[in-house]
Amino acid sequence: MTTKLESHIADLGLVKTSDPENEKPVYRREGFDGISAFAELDNKVGEALRNCRQAKNLSRAELATLVGLSEQVYGRYERNSSKMHVSRLIHLSEVLGVSPLTMLFSAAPHLWGATEKEADTRFRMMKLLEDLPNDTMSSIVTLLETVSVLQNGTTTPKT
Structure with missing residues (x-):
């Protein structure tokens, strides 16, 4: 049993x-490359954080100021010499104006799909959806709920 x-x-x-x-x-x-150790996942999140900071053209010192940390303490997150709590990830996402999904996807893309192509497609779709106006999003949600009902006979709860 x-x-x-x-x-x-x-x-x-x-x-x-x-x-x-x-x-x-x-x-x-x-994952797509086997099972990563937790330290490897942390390294990938730190690297994604650095990439997001650089994409916003911010120095470590500038970002550290925005999140109330010294440059040295902030730098430990990028280098993975300090563990980042979820609350810090959320705060950094707020200050950088990026979705935490961006950083998480870089560490664990297998959570978005069974293949690398499927994961990449889902992630690209989510990134596109993030920038749409609310009216457009409402229409897309209605469309997706209709497609879900037609495919599965189920719908997701409305929030």
């Missing part, structure tokens, strides 16, 4: 693995 936990693991395609940062086994979903 399959337990609820075993079923959950199978449904999500999770793999039992280990990570140097965790003494107990963990379950992870394989």
